[in-house]
Amino acid sequence: MKKLYGVIGDPIEHSMSPIMHNDAFKQLNLDAYYHPFHVNREDIGSAVKGMKALGIRGFNVTIPHKSSIIPFLDGIDPLAQAIGAVNTVVLEEGEYIGYNTDGLGFLKGLEEECPFSIEKKKVMMIGAGGAARAIFYTLASSGIEKIDIVNRTVQKGEQIINECPYPTNSKVLNLSEGSLKMNDYDIIIQTTSIGMYPYINESPISLEFLSKQVFISDIIYNPFNTRLLIEASSKSCSGQNGLAMFVNQGALAFKKWTGVLPDTDRMKNIVKSQLG
Numbered sequence: 258m259k260k261l262y263g264v265i266g267d268p269i270e271h272s273m274s275p276i277m278h279n280d281a282f283k284q285l286n287l288d289a290y291y292h293p294f295h296v297n298r299e300d301i302g303s304a305v306k307g308m309k310a311l312g313i314r315g316f317n318v319t320i321p322h323k324s325s326i327i328p329f330l331d332g333i334d335p336l337a338q339a340i341g342a343v344n345t346v347v348l349e350e351g352e353y354i355g356y357n358t359d360g361l362g363f364l365k366g367l368e369e370e371c372p373f374s375i376e377k378k379k380v381m382m383i384g385a386g387g388a389a390r391a392i393f394y395t396l397a398s399s400g401i402e403k404i405d406i407v408n409r410t411v412q413k414g415e416q417i418i419n420e421c422p423y424p425t426n427s428k429v430l431n432l433s434e435g436s437l438k439m440n441d442y443d444i445i446i447q448t449t450s451i452g453m454y455p456y457i458n459e460s461p462i463s464l465e466f467l468s469k470q471v472f473i474s475d476i477i478y479n480p481f482n483t484r485l486l487i488e489a490s491s492k493s494c495s496g497q498n499g500l501a502m503f504v505n506q507g508a509l510a511f512k513k514w515t516g517v518l519p520d521t522d523r524m525k526n527i528v529k530s531q532l533g
């Protein structure tokens with residue numbers, strides 16, 4: 258019988274995940290199907306029960322359910338627990354176990370596209386929301402100690418650092434301090450929604466004082482080139498958008514469900530062609 262997978266969220270109609278996963282199933286000759294499910298905020302508990310009753314083998318979780326789903330799962334992986342958010346659920350011996358592949362997807366995407374080894378490099382991360390927390394805890398759990406957070410609200414950055422279960426050597430800067438100190442870093446990660454609709458002509462931080470070549474990783478992939486990436490390239494800095502992170506978080510979920518890692522270049526091309 259066909260194995261069923263999916264994604265739950267609200268909104269969900271523009272999700273690129275179904276086309277990406279269904280193509281990978283086809284490519285690997287797996288008799289499986291991935292469907293987008295629109296689930297309202299208040300229905301998360303009954304949705305999880307219903308998915309289990311229907312025998313769904315695994316699913317992704319997106320906005321607004323990444324944190325609120327946790328009490329309805331049978332178990333949670335320690336990294337997802339620390340992050341406080343689940344983006345992937347796997348049916349394991351009849352139990353739904355929650356994982357978070359966002360941070361690891363980011364790390365793989367960075368390793369794929371950054372022109373130098375990220376080992377021992379100094380990282381500045383802009384933002385202190387949910388995506389920032391997933392990335393920070395995953396980098397910290399991988400032994401990257403020097404990740405400073407730059408955020409409009411300094412307190413939110415401090416909270417991420419203080420609650421991190423892995424040792425770090427990090428500090429928080431406000432946006433103007435971050436802008437002045439940019440030359441102290443090798444990699445700058447942008448995790449806020451500034452650059453995405455309706456903020457497409459905005460950048461979360463000024464690059465005015467940037468005078469060295471840093472690698473800029475913006476986790477936004479729609480639009481492909483954010484204002485920050487355009488400004489960085491005008492200063493001869495190389496960078497990446499969020500496509501590699503998106504594809505790799507999906508590929509890692511796919512591997513948890515099927516045991517097979519799909520072709521991530523093919524996934525990138527599919528998402529690119531959908532975005533036009």
Ligand code: ATR
Pocket residue numbers: 383384385386387388389408409410411413448449450451461
């Ligand atoms: P997500 O969960 O998707 O990562 P979020 O929790 O809404 O998003 O976090 C958004 C991030 O964007 C935060 O770091 C936020 O800064 P604050 O912590 O100060 O709120 C940042 N952000 C949002 N609007 C911003 C703006 N106009 N300028 C700078 N940073 C902004």
